Amino acid sequence: MDWVFTDDRPIWQQLSQQLTRRILTGVYPPGSKLPPVRELAAQAGVNPNTMQRALAQLEQSGLAEANRTAGRLVTEDLQAIERARREQARQIIADYLRAMEELGYSFDQAAALLKEE
Amino acid sequence: MSEMLIESWGLCKSYGRKAALSGVDLSVGRGRIVGLLGPNGSGKTTLIKLLCGLLQPTAGRLAVAGQEIGPETKALISYLPDRMYFAGWMRAVDLLDLFRDFYPDFDYEKAVAMCHSLGVEPGHRLKTMSKGTKEKVQLALVMARKAQLYLLDEPIAGVDPAARDFILHTILTNYNEEGTVLISTHLIADIEKVLDEAIFLKEGKVMLHETVDNIREREGKSVDALFRDIFRAQPLEGGAF
Numbered sequence: 638m639d640w641v642f643t644d645d646r647p648i649w650q651q652l653s654q655q656l657t658r659r660i661l662t663g664v665y666p667p668g669s670k671l672p673p674v675r676e677l678a679a680q681a682g683v684n685p686n687t688m689q690r691a692l693a694q695l696e697q698s699g700l701a702e703a704n705r706t707a708g709r710l711v712t713e714d715l716q717a718i719e720r721a722r723r724e725q726a727r728q729i730i731a732d733y734l735r736a737m738e739e740l741g742y743s744f745d746q747a748a749a750l751l752k753e754e
Numbered sequence: 755m756s757e758m759l760i761e762s763w764g765l766c767k768s769y770g771r772k773a774a775l776s777g778v779d780l781s782v783g784r785g786r787i788v789g790l791l792g793p794n795g796s797g798k799t800t801l802i803k804l805l806c807g808l809l810q811p812t813a814g815r816l817a818v819a820g821q822e823i824g825p826e827t828k829a830l831i832s833y834l835p836d837r838m839y840f841a842g843w844m845r846a847v848d849l850l851d852l853f854r855d856f857y858p859d860f861d862y863e864k865a866v867a868m869c870h871s872l873g874v875e876p877g878h879r880l881k882t883m884s885k886g887t888k889e890k891v892q893l894a895l896v897m898a899r900k901a902q903l904y905l906l907d908e909p910i911a912g913v914d915p916a917a918r919d920f921i922l923h924t925i926l927t928n929y930n931e932e933g934t935v936l937i938s939t940h941l942i943a944d945i946e947k948v949l950d951e952a953i954f955l956k957e958g959k960v961m962l963h964e965t966v967d968n969i970r971e972r973e974g975k976s977v978d979a980l981f982r983d984i985f986r987a988q989p990l991e992g993g994a995f
Contacts, residue, residue, distance in 0.1 A: 642947060644970075644975055644976035644978070644979055645970075645974055645975060645976075646970060646971075646974075647966075647967040647970040647971050648946075648947050648966070648967070648970070649967060675927070678926060679923060679926055679927050681947075682919070682922060682923065682926070682947060682948065683926075683947045683948060684787050684926070684947070684948050684949060684950055685926070685931075686785070686786075686950050687947070687950070687966075687967070690967075
């Protein structure tokens with residue numbers, strides 16, 4: 638999975654979103670150890686302080702926890718992961734509906750088309 | 755230890771009647787990667803040369819780590835000039851030896867390892883290297899010092915995108931965490947995501963000094979886009995040039 642950034646939002650927000658996606662898709666499984674900040678920053682080609690902020694956000698949303706001896710771990714709380722999955726799904730759906738509305742489809746038409754496909 | 759690494763008060767520098775910097779007030783902390791951004795002739799190189807002690811201010815004051823510019827501050831600074839100052843006949847190993855003799859904080863082994871990862875052998879002469887490789891070798895020398903302040907003047911100008919990535923990666927993975935890196939460039943899109951903060955210089959004045967996150971949050975666009983908005987050249991009426 639590549640790190641991709643758009644111009645319209647702060648980079649740390651995009652990083653935390655992409656880290657979340659990696660946790661949801663099992664790149665970093667529940668309970669596993671996340672790579673150190675510096676390594677992640679080098680991978681993504683971003684400033685370590687920016688990566689640190691993204692990771693702090695992950696901790697705040699309950700997807701990761703700092704462990705004094707083992708570094709930073711992905712949460713084992715499957716409910717927290719499920720909540721984050723729903724949140725991402727909700728965003729994808731909202732994006733879909735917005736794009737369909739632009740094309741002139743109503744909500745019902747958009748939902749029906751989705752089923753058809 | 756002074757809290758701010760770089761501080762200036764009303765800093766001015768003129769070349770004859772031409773003012774290159776006028777009234778620059780700056781403070782930059784430690785552990786930061788800072789972009790010094792501005793179009794050609796906005797004073798970026800002048801500011802860097804003042805920090806190095808290669809130029810004397812016309813007016814105002816400048817301090818690095820709480821000290822006036824002098825031998826003590828020079829020892830804290832690792833400087834990559836905007837053009838090469840080595841002779842073409844020198845071999846990579848000559849440069850390594852030179853840096854080891856000059857700088858007590860130079861990590862010889864690290865520099866050798868960095869050259870190796872560039873595919874540069876100790877016996878290679880500078881004149882046989884491509885422009886991009888020369889840039890990378892100089893950067894390796896500069897980043898192999900354990901300095902407080904790295905001043906990189908246009909480190910990615912004139913090299914291909916892959917070499918740029920390599921250079922940025924080298925900066926990210928090698929800078930001293932207590933130290934600060936000041937990178938001057940006008941290729942903002944390429945370096946934006948490695949920066950903590952950006953300083954915009956325009957006609958010798960600081961017109962913006964803020965974190966990249968804040969700029970993106972407030973403006974809803976990248977630092978690069980903001981730069982283009984601010985510095986867009988206004989074509990003459992009728993578009994005739």
